[in-house]
Amino acid sequence: MKPKKARIEKHHIEDFIGRTYMSFCVALLIIIIVSMVYFVASKGISTFIGGDVTVSDFLFGTKWSPEGDTPSFGAFPFIAGSFLVTLLAALIASPLSLCAALFMTEIVPGWGKKLLQPVIELLAGIPSVVYGFIGLSVIVPFLRNTLPGQGIGVAAGALVLAVMILPTITSVAADALASLPQNLKESSFALGATRWQTISRVIIPTTFPAIMTGIVLGMARAFGEALAVQMVIGNAPFIPRSLFESASTLTSVITLGMGNTTMGSAHNNALWSMALVLMLMTFVFVFLVRLLERRNKI
């Protein structure tokens, strides 16, 4: 007879190692996010500590001349530029995406999905520099030849971003439409409604929060996109007066400036403050998505 004693078996050790390893992975995630917020925030607020730049100067000042005799760090043109291209891109992309999602789920659910699913996946997979390159070699010359201005500018940036966020909005909207209970649609058809009446009065109102979630996710992506926008927007540090004028976004200024300034200089610190603004906007977008998801559940 074996003695009845609590022994540490092999599988106990395995279990322990497995749990420890998983805890390590999760702890690492927490460490990453905490250090990320800490480092970017501490660098970002250094502009406002001890210097002459106040938060409102930075956020609402319209003059950006970091290397001038009396340097001024008004980042409003870039903040405005970021919001402008993001909103325009969402305005262009949302109706297109909604049509694609409706096509996949309502018009021709069979081959529509087979056709558009890979298309959406591939559009999502094309790297952002390639979008920038195509924008520079197709959209910019096209705008230059057909419309006033140099071609580069807000309109080109918004068009490139619109194509980039199409897949995000489409896939979220299509998922929402597909998960809609079938009987809602059937009761609408039973009342004699046409397909468009069903879509516009039943399907879209019911799935509206989910569609908005997709749009917000797309806007978050557009707001943070750096290289593709930087390549086509022209990078002038002014508030554009028309859509065909050169402008800048937060990301484009950071992209161009970070390599050419020394760490710790006032110019460099101002760029970090912009990175902090980007980070805070990410929190806002995530918050909005959560809010919409909560509405979607009810």
Place this chain on the structure above:
Amino acid sequence: MKPRTVDKIATSVIVFFALFIVAILVGLLGYILFRGLSHVSWDFLTSAPQKIRAGGGVGPQLFNSIFLLVLTLIITVPLGLGAGIFMAEYARPGKLTGFIRLIVEVLSSFPSIVVGLFGLLLIVNYFNLGFSLISGALALTVFNLPLMVRITEQAFRSVPNQQKEAGFALGLSKWKIVTSVLLPVALPTIITGTILSAGRVFGEAAALMFTAGMSSPRLDFTNWNPLSPSSPLNPFRPAETLAVHIWKINSEGLAPDAAQIAAGASAVLVLTVLIFNLAARYFGRLIYRKLTASKSMD
């Protein structure tokens, strides 16, 4: 207007825009491949770039991209598996789990340029790793880890519950069930997701500009000692990737054939992403057939 007429008009508008999106993709791919592939040759893929003269290639950049991808996957996959398995199998619903889920969501919506800046601050400067492959790989880990966690979690959740219960009925430990019962079933989904995320990593540029650097030292492809500074395998050397190279020659390229090189490099990048997409589908199916008794997926 009669509802029936409105329905017809709406349907044709939806179909038109859906097909328009397909046309955008076909146009994009056609343009990149048509313009780029004529410039792609064995010589282009293997020779070093030229600063001022025409005829430069993208050999080192292509190698850097692949090497960086491998390094990133070596770091990300085990960490993502650990955290993902925890979220799917061990985490109990509660505040902590909700918090981790929020972290994954925030982390995955950070703009890649912010991830790059964080890498510049912490990895390049603070840890003093400099502009190097290892800095780039760590930054890409931050960029890719939340996606990996999500892929793993979803894959494990999609395994039928009976499989787990059968394991418990046999008296297996939880870790044993995870590794021997659930993992083989979840693996095809994980591999498909990993390959798709690899395509994203391969085309990433904004996170790498300030971590892996924008220059490539002269590489000696006969020197395979990982500690020598001219060896391609040295993880502590700066490494410009293909995507960063496209951005750089578009914004500051001096070679007379810069546009062709950008087109060729874009074609290579897009082709690689296409191959990743096809490979993801193929491997998913293949491994599913190998590990289970069934003939087809789902």
